[in-house]
Amino acid sequence: MACIEARGLRKAFGAMVALDGVDLRVEEGRIVGLIGPNGAGKTTLLNGVLGLTEYQGELRVLGREPWTERDQLMKDVSFIPDVAALPRWLRVWQALEFVAGVHPGFDRGKAEAFLAKTTVRRSSRVRELSKGMVTQLHLALVMAIDAKLLVLDEPTLGLDILYRKQFYDSLLNDYFDRRRTIVVATHQVEEIQDVLTDLLFINRERIVLSCTMEDFESRYAEVQVHPDHLAAARALRPIYERQVFARSILLFDRADREQLGALGEVRTPSIADLFVAMMGDPAPAQAGSGGQGSYPRDNHPDNFPRQGVAQ
Amino acid sequence: MSAPASAMPVSFEQRGSGRGAVTRPFLWSVRRELCEHRSVYIAPLASAGVILLAFFLALGLLPRHVRAAMALDAAHYRAALAPPFDFAAGLIMGAALLVSIFYSLDALYGERRDRSILFWKSLPVSDLTAVLAKASIPLLVLPVFAFVIAFATETIMLLLSSAVLLGNGLSVAMFWERLQLYQTMFMLLYHLVTVHMLWYAPLYAWLLLISAWARRAPFLWAALPPLAIYIFEKIAFHTSYFANFLGERVGGGGEAVDNMKGNFPIHPGMHLTPGIFLATPGLWLGLLFAAACLVGAARLRRYRQPN
Numbered sequence: 085m086a087c088i089e090a091r092g093l094r095k096a097f098g099a100m101v102a103l104d105g106v107d108l109r110v111e112e113g114r115i116v117g118l119i120g121p122n123g124a125g126k127t128t129l130l131n132g133v134l135g136l137t138e139y140q141g142e143l144r145v146l147g148r149e150p151w152t153e154r155d156q157l158m159k160d161v162s163f164i165p166d167v168a169a170l171p172r173w174l175r176v177w178q179a180l181e182f183v184a185g186v187h188p189g190f191d192r193g194k195a196e197a198f199l200a201k202t203t204v205r206r207s208s209r210v211r212e213l214s215k216g217m218v219t220q221l222h223l224a225l226v227m228a229i230d231a232k233l234l235v236l237d238e239p240t241l242g243l244d245i246l247y248r249k250q251f252y253d254s255l256l257n258d259y260f261d262r263r264r265t266i267v268v269a270t271h272q273v274e275e276i277q278d279v280l281t282d283l284l285f286i287n288r289e290r291i292v293l294s295c296t297m298e299d300f301e302s303r304y305a306e307v308q309v310h311p312d313h314l315a316a317a318r319a320l321r322p323i324y325e326r327q328v329f330a331r332s333i334l335l336f337d338r339a340d341r342e343q344l345g346a347l348g349e350v351r352t353p354s355i356a357d358l359f360v361a362m363m364g365d366p367a368p369a370q371a372g373s374g375g376q377g378s379y380p381r382d383n384h385p386d387n388f389p390r391q392g393v394a395q
Numbered sequence: 396m397s398a399p400a401s402a403m404p405v406s407f408e409q410r411g412s413g414r415g416a417v418t419r420p421f422l423w424s425v426r427r428e429l430c431e432h433r434s435v436y437i438a439p440l441a442s443a444g445v446i447l448l449a450f451f452l453a454l455g456l457l458p459r460h461v462r463a464a465m466a467l468d469a470a471h472y473r474a475a476l477a478p479p480f481d482f483a484a485g486l487i488m489g490a491a492l493l494v495s496i497f498y499s500l501d502a503l504y505g506e507r508r509d510r511s512i513l514f515w516k517s518l519p520v521s522d523l524t525a526v527l528a529k530a531s532i533p534l535l536v537l538p539v540f541a542f543v544i545a546f547a548t549e550t551i552m553l554l555l556s557s558a559v560l561l562g563n564g565l566s567v568a569m570f571w572e573r574l575q576l577y578q579t580m581f582m583l584l585y586h587l588v589t590v591h592m593l594w595y596a597p598l599y600a601w602l603l604l605i606s607a608w609a610r611r612a613p614f615l616w617a618a619l620p621p622l623a624i625y626i627f628e629k630i631a632f633h634t635s636y637f638a639n640f641l642g643e644r645v646g647g648g649g650e651a652v653d654n655m656k657g658n659f660p661i662h663p664g665m666h667l668t669p670g671i672f673l674a675t676p677g678l679w680l681g682l683l684f685a686a687a688c689l690v691g692a693a694r695l696r697r698y699r700q701p702n
């Protein structure tokens with residue numbers, strides 16, 4: 085059974101389409117990065133998965149329909165939203181007591197042990213804690229829940245580097261056990277690259293890339309091309325080209341490694357580079373008006389970007 | 396030295412101990428409301444404190460009042476000496492009533508406003524359980540609190556009075572007998588159950604529904620539509636059926652609950668009429684309306700996104 089399975093998922097807020105026919109399959113035991121520009125539909129998709137928003141189309145999470153079975157689903161799913169959701173009046177010990185009181189999968193000792201390693205005091209109210217400490221508290225609560233799926237929506241937003249590093253370290257060392265599934269939506273692409281097993285790019289309300297990290301590494305290659313070879317390199321149809329210190333760096337999708345090796349130094353691109361390559365270009369030429377928001381629906385770029393990922 | 400410990404895999408027995416633990420979502424949801432809305436118990440307690448302080452300050456005058464009242468018959472004796480006790484009960488009930496109104500208006504609106512609903516919804520507690528836990532505050536918790544606090548307050552007042560009377564060589568037995576305080580407490584309990592719990596249920600449920608629905612200013616949304624209906628009816632038909640209907644609801648059931656002959660609603664001399672009260676269609680229609688409002692509120696809680 086897949087952890088998350090979606091077919092033709094659609095969501096519109098009035099005239100504004102937030103999800104437009106999303107197909108998705110996330111297997112158990114994966115760590116999936118959901119990456120996309122602001123307004124691409126990340127939070128809407130996650131809200132659908134969590135039973136927080138209604139949708140059209142088919143969606144199963146751990147075999148359940150999230151919208152109608154949220155309370156049952158939450159026995160096996162935990163999540164940290166992208167906004168500070170812990171009530172400000174709540175005291176740390178009250179949070180522990182309450183979650184222990186309503187959640188059959190919560191291990192209070194584990195949460196206390198995690199908090200003991202932080203500077204969060206049990207008697208503090210959430211409003212008295214710093215942003216980083218609130219995240220530590222929320223992470224402590226979530227990690228002590230024996231869930232099958234953990235959803236994180238921009239969990240490290242606004243945290244300093246130390247907290248961010250610690251956050252993912254804790255998650256990997258103390259929580260992830262290859263049975264659980266973790267879905268992380270974030271803009272901090274570079275800090276999760278080594279953590280992920282799967283990559284999902286979402287852009288303009290659709291999934292534009294879905295691959296494992298092994299696929300990602302074998303499929304995409306970045307070449308720092310020697311100026312003499314530039315024409316030859318461009319003939320291999322790179323999907324993106326950028327200049328760094330007057331050197332051209334070309335990004336290729338499914339190109340022959342040996343051919344590329346002859347052109348210059350080949351390496352695996354960062355997720356951030358691929359992200360920029362796929363999302364950075366506002367609109368293909370055929371869109372005409374070129375405005376990002378005013379995209380004609382029927383012109384929707386299935387071959388986006390340019391030579392595209394679907395080749 | 397905590398680093399090596401943290402690097403060790405979390406032991407399996409720890410994980411096992413969590414699963415299958417007994418959970419009580421409803422009770423914990425009620426406790427959560429009490430932690431969040433401390434006014435639920437602070438307001439009645441503060442009222443009780445104010446009363447006790449005032450009563451204590453006036454205690455020196457009590458022997459004189461009792462001596463003056465001793466010449467009167469039983470009914471007038473009570474009328475002369477009972478008012479502080481009746482006021483105490485009245486003030487505590489009034490505080491509970493006000494807290495109920497403001498609590499109900501905020502209960503489902505506040506959690507969307509501060510986005511904490513995202514946290515509450517990340518736990519396995521259904522929307523209906525959450526709404527019922529919230530409804531239980533004005534419908535059950537506050538009336539019970541009000542009664543317990545009033546009972547304790549009046550008992551303290553009675554004991555203080557007795558001590559003063561004893562010290563002045565006055566009859567404590569007559570004071571206890573004629574004040575009929577524990578009969579009054581029974582009246583108070585009856586009043587709380589019939590009026591505050593049952594008769595007002597549709598009012599609280601309506602406020603909770605508005606609280607779940609309003610994107611802003613729930614107070615205005617709860618108060619303005621009835622006012623608009625009243626004014627519309629007045630202008631269009633020159634009648635005020637709606638206002639009378641509302642007045643009867645807010646007024647507390649009137650003749651159906653008890654036959655109080657103009658007395659304070661917890662006067663021991665009034666006649667309780669539970670039979671008539673239970674046979675009132677308005678009671679049952681009101682409870683039906685309340686149930687519908689609560690189901691509606693639970694549905695809205697599912698649909699409404701944080702503000």
